[in-house]
Amino acid sequence: MDIQNTVKNLHPLEVRIIRQYKRGDELSIEKVEAELQFKPGNGNQALSWLLGKGLIQEIRREPLVFFELTELGELWAREGTPEERILRLLAQEGALTMGELAQRLKLENKDVGSAYGLLSKANLVVMDEQKRVCLAPGCSLGADGLPTAGPGSQRLRLIRGLLERALKLREGTGKGEDSSGLLKEESLSPEERELMKSIAKKRGAADSAFRIVEREKVIYTFTEQWQAVSQALQEAGITGDEIGALTPELLASGAWKNGRFRSYNIQVPPTRLLVGRSNPYARFLEDVKDKLVSLGFEEFDGSLVETEFWNSDALFMPQFHSARDIHDVYYVAEPQKAQYIEEPWLSRVAAAHENGGDTGSRGWRYTFDREFTRRLILRSQGTVLSARQLPKAKIPGKYFGIVRCFRYDRVDATHLSDFYQTEGIVLGEDVNLRTLLGMLEMFATEVAGAKEVKYVPGYFPFTEPSVEVHIKHPVLGWFELGGSGIFRPEVTQSLGVNVPVAAWGIGIDRMALMALGLNDLRELFSYDIEAVRLRRTKESL
Amino acid sequence: MPKIEVHEQLLYSLIGYRWEGREAFEEALTCAKAELDEDSDKSLPESERILKIELNDTNRPDLWSTAGLARQLRLYHRSTPIPVYPFFSRPGQALPTTYRVIVDGVLKDIRPYIGAFVVKGKKIDEAQLKDVIQTQEKLCWNFGRKRRSIAMGVYRTALIQWPVRYVAADPEATRFVPLGMEEKLSLREICQKHPKGIEYGHIVADFPRFPYLTDSAGETLSFPPVINSARIGAVEVGDDELFVEMTGTDMESLALAISITACDFADAGWTVQPVLVEYPYDTPFGRQVTFPYYFQEPLFCSLSRIHRFLGEALDQEACLAALRRMGVRAEAAEDREARASRPEPGIRVYPPEYRNDFLHAADVVEEVMIGRGLNNFAPLKPQDFTIGRLTPITLFSRKVKELMIGLGYQEMIYNYLGSKKDFIEKMCRDGSSIVRISNPMTENYEYVRDSVLPSLLMSESVSGHAVYPHRIFEVGKVAYRDSSENYGVTTRQYLGFLHAAPEANFNVVASQIQALFYYLNRSYEVAEVSDSRFIPGRVAAVLCGGVKVGVYGELHPQVLENWGITVPCTAAELDLDVLKDSH
DSSP states (O other): OOHHHHHHTOOHHHHHHHHHOOTTOOBOHHHHHHHTTOOTTHHHHHHHHHHHTTSEEEEEEEEEEEEEEOHHHHHHHHHOOHHHHHHHHHHHHOOEEHHHHHHHHTOOHHHHHHHHHHHHHTTSEEEOTTSEEEEOTTOOBOTTSSBSSSHHHHHHHHHHHHHHHHHHHHHTOOOSSOTTSSEEGGGSOHHHHHHHHHHOBSSSGGGSSEEEEEEEEEEEEEOTHHHHHHHHHHHHTOOSOOBOSOOHHHHHHTGGGGSOBOOOOTTSOOOOOOOOBOOHHHHHHHHHHHHHHHTTOEEOOOOSEEEHHHHTGGGTOOTTSGGGGGSOOOBBSSSOBOSOOOTTHHHHHHHHHHHOTTTTOOOOOSOOOTTGGGBEEEOOOTHHHHHHHGGGOOSSEEEEEEEEEEOOOOOBTTBOSEEEEEEEEEESTTOSHHHHHHHHHHHHHHTTOOSEEEEEEOOBTTEEEEEEEEEEETTTEEEEEEEEEEEOHHHHTTTTOOSOEEEEEEOOHHHHHHHHTOOOGGGGGOOOHHHHHHOOOOOOO | OOEEEEEHHHHHHHHTOOOSSHHHHHHHHGGGTEEEEEOOOTTSOGGGOEEEEEEOOTTOGGGSSHHHHHHHHHHHHHOOOOOOOTTOBBTTBOOOOSOEEEEOGGGGGTSOEEEEEEEESSOOOHHHHHHHHHHHHHIIIIITTTTTSOEEEEEEGGGOOSSEEEEEEOTTTOEEOBTTOSSOEEHHHHHHHSHHHHHHGGGTTTSSSEEEEEOTTSOEEEETTTEEBSSTTOOOTTOOEEEEEEEESOHHHHHHHHHHHHHHHHHTTOEEEEEEEEOSSOOTTOSEEEESBOOOOOEEEEHHHHHHHHTSOOOHHHHHHHHHHHTOEEEEEEEOOTTOSSOEEEEEEEOOTTOOOOOSHHHHHHHHHHHHOGGGSOOOOOOOOOOOBOOHHHHHHHHHHHHHHHTTOEEOOOOSEEOHIIIIITTTOOOTTOEEBSSOSSGGGOEEOSOSHHHHHHHHHTOTTSOSOEEEEEEEEEEEEOTTSTTSEEEEEEEEEEEESTTOOHHHHHHHHHHHHHHTTOOOEEEEOOOTTEEEEEEEEEEETTEEEEEEEEEOHHHHHHHTOOSOEEEEEEEHHHHHHOO
16 A cells, blocks of 8 residues: 555545544444544545545444334324323223223224233223223323323333434434434333333334334444554644635635645546537538638638529530439429529520530530529539639639538438538639649648549549549548549630639548548537537547 | 449450459549449359449440440550441431331321331340340430430341331220230330339320331331330340330430440441431431431541640640540541631541530540540649638638637537428427428428527437536528529528526526627627517517627427427527628
8 A cells, every 4th residue: 555645545534533543443433423523424434435445444243223113103102102092081081991992092992902901911900890991099190191100100101202202303303312313222221122122023013113123333443554544644744624625714814824735636537527619520621621721712602592504504514414313403392493594694504505605515406494494402512603603703713612512312321411512613824634633632632631642534514624533541541532624615605714714522521520530421410419529530640 | 323234254355355453454444434333253253243333424325335335445455446337327428228217207296216227147145135235224214314315125127027117106006015024915004004114104105196116017016115025026145136226305315325336236246237217307317317327526626725724735646646545536637616716736536436425625635635644644733823711701600609619619510401390390480481392302301491499409309318508509501581582592601509408598698699799899789579489578689780680588498398308498599691791
């Protein structure tokens, strides 16, 4: 045992027990609480701490007997035992038959019978020739309702005494007794104890006044270790009266100067705090935004509800073509259509679809449906914002958005009802395949922390050429970071842009899952408050 | 993107080469924008191994078959010469043929177009038959928009009496034994009882007459786009002369599909013979069209465009070599692109017979890129200088979030779609301005939230076990109906927060609002308001400069009961877009 460590970790209650008693003394909860004026419960606590530290050991257990006042006992205590009541009634009315006694006192015949037996044995009552019961000659009752003299009266007196004491304990008005509210056998006189033997029962005590309750008193003594600890306490001058909390009063009075501070156990696990903080996934997204801003990109955002025009038609996705079936969109129920699509964009895009307009394209060669194009949907791809940005973009310009998109798909571990897409565009004379590859490399390094990149020809209906970028992530291995391409002229020229425009999109959810130690996309949007409170981002790699 | 099952042995025999190992094969597939979805089971004998491959280009239906994919890979990796397909007719140059299909004029408004060809010279084996069926499925499903614009049928030529007739037939009176059944059914009955009729019959079911293909002896070939006949239309392994037809609603994609299928057969060693289709009405290709029909037009792309968009000054020779590698015929030329002022050097590209994806010179640029090899273009750091910045609402939202965290709140992030029960009923609202989806997948994702509060309450209702107090907030989007907007819907950025605890009460949330506004440096007023979500008399509207920006108060116990919440809650919601612009 590390003496110094133990000494530091002793509670003042323990210190006082150690200092008060010595090796060989018998200790018990009752003794300690009585002699050291501990509050109820503290004795138990202090001794169990000492036991846990190996400073005391149990040497024996003593049975402790208590008597608990039963319901019947309580009734008797308040209204009188059957014997007492019979005596009182007889004193008032002279002679009554057993039946009359039962009736008048509302007692059972058998109870009257056994009470009569006890009373007559004690020579307190007699029965006359008419089988009536009356007080025995020479038996008179005192003011307290009990017979004034005779050996029989002793018994009644004792019973009355016990009942009243027990009632006071029950009501909490008894003094100097055990705090459990029960009559302690130890506190009874020998006569009382003798009497209890005939009254109290252990089992089936419903028809007796007292129930026997058996408990154990545990006796402890100090172990060998006590010696060294006691000595160390002496040397350190620790008395158990050290200062606990430093209060404003102690500071004001300066009394702290005369005391010593109790050392605290610094190993005790602290209480948990509930704090305010950001959501790690939301934070992750904001961090990605910051990285993109640092690369010169300007953020854009827009309406959750869009038209087929901006979501797909302006991106040169033909209205009735398998390209439109790549993913499914959600349609708005009311209203169904936008009131108008801005000109000149509507006409120019329609022309591009039908015959290429003046973009130099053949077009898709079908009749563009101007009603269908106004149909309202929940935006299904971030590229819709890129399309919207084209008419008002600066040149050179770089734009991005981390935007919520909606797709008609079943919800499971890898698909969500709505999710984020990170997309953007780059406009300028500088834009071509090689600078596109350079930009993708920049994303791979700066945003994804990747060491190796690979480019693969890709396909998007609105870009030509298109390139996918795959990265080797330090933990996740090879995966597709995103796709990009140069917007088709049918897209850019219809919307008034005459320089090359690169469009790109990167998937960051996989990295978010990894950073947060999750596997299921749905957990990113978890409703569980505790799960979110406990979720932490791992250190960046 | 279509996924096809490729017979491994057939693929490699058509290519004439096999790669070592998965990685090498995946690398090889990139020129066709294809990905290996699932490798074959190597424990099976070679003749049974199947590869699952995903094709990403929706404009290259020619790649959606083993034969087509093999063609592209063979051209690119084995440098085989560009194939010559001698069986194509061109505008003004129809090849002679004895096979004819005669079209009924009534079909013009029903299912107007049909094209066809005949193949012979080999016996069809199981692998190839499977591939033909797969092609049929993929082309008609993906490219033919679930058979609407293209449906295909294959028949045993030996049983056909020429010419074939494509007619509009009486749905009740016309009866034949369809493939897969034993007895004769009328066309209408087929739509009702045959599995293919149930699946595809709706395409024609509303018309007074149905498309019907028959031979000169009156024998049934099929009921397009639904099902073949059990006799003429049941192709089997070992058949050596086949008639392939396609019907549909778009002439160009139909012709392309025919060209693709014909080339696939030719590559496999079959001889393709043209079929003349006679229309009594005008079609984009005339009234007499011999299939397979080459309708594609050449396209010019200038070298300056290639230079500009690829970032590399490639000369004509380099470009032609790249295109040759892709299997695309091209020649050096001088011409003008649309919008160009004068002719420039460049290349003229002749789209392969099986492709129709050259809409713009930009398509040539990508072809050169892939042909040359993406790895041969060195990445270049972008040079343009631009200043990055966040939107004003993002910046404002960050300030708000920081203050909420300082008030001891945990930030949450939620999905925006939910159910009527959660967004309207449990909230004791009438939902008159909420945005509803007309094609939800389930009722759980039928509405777009118009408030952050239901999301927060959902959290509280599933977090009863978590130690209290609960203080949660979200800054996120909501949408609601607004007739003053072009879209009839407004999207806003809202702050919503919830305090669930035995000690939550009006005074606490009022203090929090006060602190928030102080540090946002905005003054506000409160006004009485009636809001069914809150306890009457314990709710306040927040106004800035007379404009309502939000509301806060004690949530109504009926709302809490609806959500199964058993601690009192206060809540607040603010429109950050409006708040940001007010002072």
